[in-house]
Amino acid sequence: MRIIRVFSRRNSYTPTDDYAFYGMPPLAELIPEHDEVHISCVFSWDKAEAEELAYQWEGRTNKPVKLGGPAFGSPSEDFVQGMYIKPNIIFTTRGCNNACPWCIVPKLEGPLKELPVCQGNVIQDNNFLQASRVHKNKVFEMLRTQRGICFKGGLEVDLIDSHFINAVTGLRIKELWLACDTDGDLPRAVKAIGNLKKAGFSRDKIKCYALIGDDMDRNEARLREIYHAGAMPFAQLYREFTDTKTKYPPEWNAFQRMWQRPAATKAHMERGTMFQEYGT
Numbered sequence: 001m002r003i004i005r006v007f008s009r010r011n012s013y014t015p016t017d018d019y020a021f022y023g024m025p026p027l028a029e030l031i032p033e034h035d036e037v038h039i040s041c042v043f044s045w046d047k048a049e050a051e052e053l054a055y056q057w058e059g060r061t062n063k064p065v066k067l068g069g070p071a072f073g074s075p076s077e078d079f080v081q082g083m084y085i086k087p088n089i090i091f092t093t094r095g096c097n098n099a100c101p102w103c104i105v106p107k108l109e110g111p112l113k114e115l116p117v118c119q120g121n122v123i124q125d126n127n128f129l130q131a132s133r134v135h136k137n138k139v140f141e142m143l144r145t146q147r148g149i150c151f152k153g154g155l156e157v158d159l160i161d162s163h164f165i166n167a168v169t170g171l172r173i174k175e176l177w178l179a180c181d182t183d184g185d186l187p188r189a190v191k192a193i194g195n196l197k198k199a200g201f202s203r204d205k206i207k208c209y210a211l212i213g214d215d216m217d218r219n220e221a222r223l224r225e226i227y228h229a230g231a232m233p234f235a236q237l238y239r240e241f242t243d244t245k246t247k248y249p250p251e252w253n254a255f256q257r258m259w260q261r262p263a264a265t266k267a268h269m270e271r272g273t274m275f276q277e278y279g280t
């Protein structure tokens, strides 16, 4: 089936093939022959825009136009390579067995489910380390032929064990993304980062997502500790799964920006001051 996929905007994840479109439909003669149009929406606060796109595309095709994606709670029980994200970015599992209160994954995808392993160098699984050892070994075997490998989905720090570390040590790893979303995760994050450092991974390769947005001083303390442990923190403001994007005051946006840019983070750490001490 020939499926046109429409995204509201282009980013580093969206596909770039001839059937991938961004925004409003072009002139009819520029639209290839197709059987369906899928409007894909990731963020819940982009739903109104996606609905408008569906309306506009319906006026430009006589084929079915379907609206879906995580924002609309579409089931994602399997994975079709290259359909809604670039073909090198893959999911080898769906779901997660945890129930972190800020996360929509278990609600949308249910408990962890292992999928057939396709070829790709960016592993986007939400909780890869919950997979069985047999499944993980299949993924490591596939990755032997890959370069620029990233584990991008956020590795659960208490599941980073010697089996994982030994496996990734033999691969061409570009980035390992950990997750340290609460202060309670810190001791396990520091330990995991330490073990990865011992295995030869530097801060350039160890990245760490950190959920922020409740208490700036405590968030900064966690981000600093992640940095001192040997990883590059990446702050993410908590956003509710609602139709409007959760708003924060400008100082929070500035705080997030600084802790998302490695050069700015490094300069801030070298200055040794707290964020509020030199303003936004």
Ligand code: SF4
Residues within 6 Å of the ligand: 095, 096, 097, 098, 099, 100, 103, 104, 105, 106, 126, 127, 154, 156
């Ligand atoms: S471990 Fe990660 S994927 Fe699983 S519920 Fe928590 S935040 Fe979501």
